[in-house]
Amino acid sequence: MTTAGGLVHRAGGLLIPAWELPPGVRAAVTTRRLAGVSPSPFDSGNLGSRCGDAPANVVANRVVLRHTLALPSEPVWLRQVHGVAVHSVAQQGNPDGDHHDDPVADAAYTNRPGLVCLVQTADCLPLLICSDDGREVAAVHAGWRGLAAGVIEATLARFEAPAAQLRVWLGPAIGPASYEVGEEVRAAFVAHDATAHRAFSETRPGHWLCDLYELARQRLAAVGVDAVSGGGFDTFTDPRFYSHRRSRPTGRFASLIWIEPLASAQPAQHTARPTALAAHRRATRLMFPRLLGSAFAKLPRTVQALHLRRGLQTFQGAATIRRGSHWLARLCGRVTGLPPAMQDAPLCVEITATPRREHWLRNFDGHRMGSAMWKRKGRLCERLGLVTFHFRLSVQNAALVWTVDRVRALGLPLPASWFSGVKAREFERDGRYCFEVAAALPLAGELVHYSGWLDADPAWVENEWPDQPLADEARDDYDSSDDYDSERHGNADSGDGGGDGGD
Template sequence: MSFIVVRENGLSLIQPDWPDLPANVHAFSSTRLSGHSYAPYDDGLGGTGLNLGDHVGDDISLVSQNRALLNALLPSDVIFLSQIHGNIVVDASELDALPNANVVADASYAKHKRVVCAVLTADCLPILLSSLDGQFVAAIHAGWRGLAADVVENTIQTLRRQGAGELTAWLGPAIGPAAFEVGQDVYGEFFEKIPQLDRFMKTDLTVTGAAKKYYMDIYGVAREILKQQGVDRVYGGNYCTVTQSDLFYSYRRDQRTGRMANLIWKD
C-alpha cells in the first residue's frame, strides 16, 4: 500500500510504496489537503486546498502560493506541462530555458540530477518511471486518450534511445475501476491494443440497448501496456480519486475542481 506522509511544511503527500526505487530517486504525489485555495478548489473538509493547476479557474495568486509550497520540497522549481491527452514526450532539463513557455506535452523525462519531472492530474493516471540504476526518471500523464495514443510506449522508447536499461514503474492516484464508466467508443480504442480486453473493461449490466457501457480498469490497462513494453516491475494503483474525496480532486466527480501533482527526480 501507499501511504500519506506529512512533510516539514505541513503538506500531506502520497509517498509511493515502491520497493525497487533506487536510493537516489525521489517521488511523491500531492493531495488536495493544505494549501491556500478556496472552494471549489478547497480540501473538501472545510479548509483551504492545494490546487496546483493554473488553468482551472482558481485565483492565480493562490495557485502561485500553492506551487511555492510544493517547490520548497524540491531540488528545483517544477515547470508544469500544458497537457493535451496526447503522446508528446519532452526532456525536462530543457524546460528551464523557457520558464514562461507553454510546453505542450504529456510526459517528461530527465537524465540530469535535480531536474523534476511532473504531471498534473484529477482522475487521469499518473505513471512515474525510473531506471533500476537510478540514471533516468520520467513522469507520464496517462488518461484513456493518452494510453490509446501510445504515450506510455513513446516515453519508454524515448528513455531507451537515451540509454536507459531496465525500468520500474509506479501508478499514482487515478479514477478507480468501480467509478470509471466509459462508452463503446473507448472500448473500441483498446480492442486491438489490449489482448483479452474484457479483463479490464467490465460490462455495465444496468445499461441496455445500443448505448453499451463499461467500467474501465485504467490501472489494469496501464499495467498491460507496460508489460507489453517489457516493464514488469509495476507498483501502486490502489487509490480512487473519485470516491476518496477527502484526499483527491476529481474532475469526473466535481467538474470544476483542482489538480494534484505527481513528481519524480534523481539526486
C-alpha cells in the same frame, strides 16, 4: 512482478509512494490538503493553472510545494493535452514564466540530476518511472485517450535502459468501480489488443466500467516491464484527491519524480515552513497580487517586496518633483493635494495594506499627500483629494504600469480622454525600487511629474516572510468586486459591469 503499492503520509498534505527506489531518486504525490491558499472548490492545494482557479493562488501553491518538498529546482509544468508527446527536461522550470508558454506534452523525462518531472491529474492515471540504476526518471499523464494512443510506450522509448530494467509506479486515478465509459473507449483499446476486454465490465448497453490500472499493466507487460507497483486507488471516492468526475470545476494534484543533485543524494527532509507559508498565504491575498494574477511573478523583486507586505510598513527614499505653471494646472494640483516642486527631496512612504484596501501616506520633505486604494471589478481605484481614479494594472517590460481607465470628481464621471496623459510606472534600476508618475491635461498641460526611489528590500521576498497577525484575517477572501468606495466613503461611484477536460 506486480506488487501492491501504497502511500506514506508526510506533513503538509504530501504522500510518498511506498515504492522501492534506487539511491538518490525521490518521488511524491500532493493532495488537496497541501498547505495552499486556494478557496473552494479548489481548496486548498490546487496546482493546475487551467482549471479556473485564480492565477495568484496557483503561483502561491507552487511555492508551497517547492518549500515543503525542498525541491532541487522549479518543476517543469506541462500543458497536458491527452496526447503522446514527451518533453525532455533539460533545464529547470521558470517560476516567473507565463503558463501559456508551458511545453505541450503529456509526459516528462530527464536523466539530469536536480531537474524535476511532474504531471497533474484529477482522475487520469499518473505513472512514475525510473531505471534500476537511478540515472533516468519520467512522469506520465495517461487519460484513456493518451493511454490508447501510446503515451506509455512513447515515454519508455526515451529511456536508454531496457524495459526489463525499469520500475513503474501507478499513482492515484479513478478506480474501476467509478469509471464508466462508452463503447468508443472500449473499442479503442480492444482494436489495439483483444485481451484489453479484461479491463472492461458492462453496466448497461453500450456502457462499461473501465480499469485504467489494468490497461496500463497490459501495455507495460507488452513491452517487457514487469516491475510495476502502486494502483488500487480511486480518486472519485477518495477525498484526499481532486476528481473531475466528482466535482466540476476542481483542482489538480501533482505526481513528481526527480534525481537528487549528486552532492545531496541523501534521504530528503520533507519539512514544511509553517510560519513562512502562512505569511505567503496572507501576502498573496493582497490587492496587487490578486489584481495582477500570475503576471505579478514577472515583476522585479524590489517591486514585489513593496506590494507583498501586510500591515503598516515604512519605506524611505528620495524624489524629484516638477510642477506645471498653467493656472489650471495649479488649481488641479490643489484639488488633488499634489506636492510642490523639489529636487532630490527626502521621501517617506507609509503603506497600510490589508486584502480589502490600502492607505498610502507620502511625505515629500514635509508635504504630506495621502490616498486610499481599493479593488473594484478588476481595477485598482485610488482617491486623491476630491478625485477618484480607476487604473488597469499590467506588467510591461518588467515594470508595473498603471493606466487610467475611468475618473470621477465628487462622484461625477469625467471624460477618460482628458487623462490619457496620466501615467505611472514602478520598476527596478540598479537593484533599487524606482517609480515615475506623470500627469498632464489637454488644456492645463503638465500638472506634475515626479520620480524617485524607495528602499524596498528584495531579500525580504525570498527569505523573511514575516508573520503578522491582522484583525481582518477572516475577511481575506473578500471578493474582487469590493465596493469599498461607496461602502466606506459614501461615494456614488458604482463601477460598470465590465479546462480543460478531466485530467
